[in-house]
Amino acid sequence: xxxxxxxxxxxxxxxxxxxxxxxxxxxxxxxxxxxxxxxxxxxxxxxxxxxxxxxxxxxxxxxxxxxxxxxxxxxxxxxxxxxxxxxxxxxxxxxxxxxxxxxxxxxxxxxxxxxxxxxxxxxxxxxxxxxxxxxxxxxxxxxxxxxxxxxxxxxxxxxxxxxxx
Numbered sequence: 001x002x003x004x005x006x007x008x009x010x011x012x013x014x015x016x017x018x019x020x021x022x023x024x025x026x027x028x029x030x031x032x033x034x035x036x037x038x039x040x041x042x043x044x045x046x047x048x049x050x051x052x053x054x055x056x057x058x059x060x061x062x063x064x065x066x067x068x069x070x071x072x073x074x075x076x077x078x079x080x081x082x083x084x085x086x087x088x089x090x091x092x093x094x095x096x097x098x099x100x101x102x103x104x105x106x107x108x109x110x111x112x113x114x115x116x117x118x119x120x121x122x123x124x125x126x127x128x129x130x131x132x133x134x135x136x137x138x139x140x141x142x143x144x145x146x147x148x149x150x151x152x153x154x155x156x157x158x159x160x161x162x163x164x165x
Contacts, residue, residue: 025067
């Protein structure tokens with residue numbers, strides 16, 4: 001900018017005496033709760049809404065995320081969460097966060113716990129078998145179950161699939 005005569009050279013050299021390094025948000029994870037709570041208060045007030053709070057689980061997601069966009073990205077995530085909250089909700093939950101932070105799609109369906117567990121088990125088994133290139137003994141060891149238990153669960157999944165058809 002100095003070379004383009006868009007910034008005064010004498011001022012540049014006076015200011016350039018001390019370099020101030022501001023660490024990125026991902027280097028200051030301990031600041032995320034303080035910043036998030038502040039942004040939540042500010043954004044709630046801006047939108048003329050009652051002050052929102054952030055659940056502990058949501059805060060863990062925020063603290064573990066790799067913030068490419070630094071504070072601006074955090075600010076946008078907080079504002080988005082507040083905007084998509086429904087009705088009288090007062091607590092920002094993981095479901096209010098974008099998928100790239102939580103790793104799951106926003107889904108408000110409630111289903112039986114047994115169905116959720118069965119789906120998670122099926123996905124874990126299939127991932128282990130794929131990771132072990134089809135070797136079911138290695139997959140069973142990776143999952144911490146016996147080979148017979150793995151086969152029992154695979155057979156049960158086949159039966160469940162037949163019942164649903």
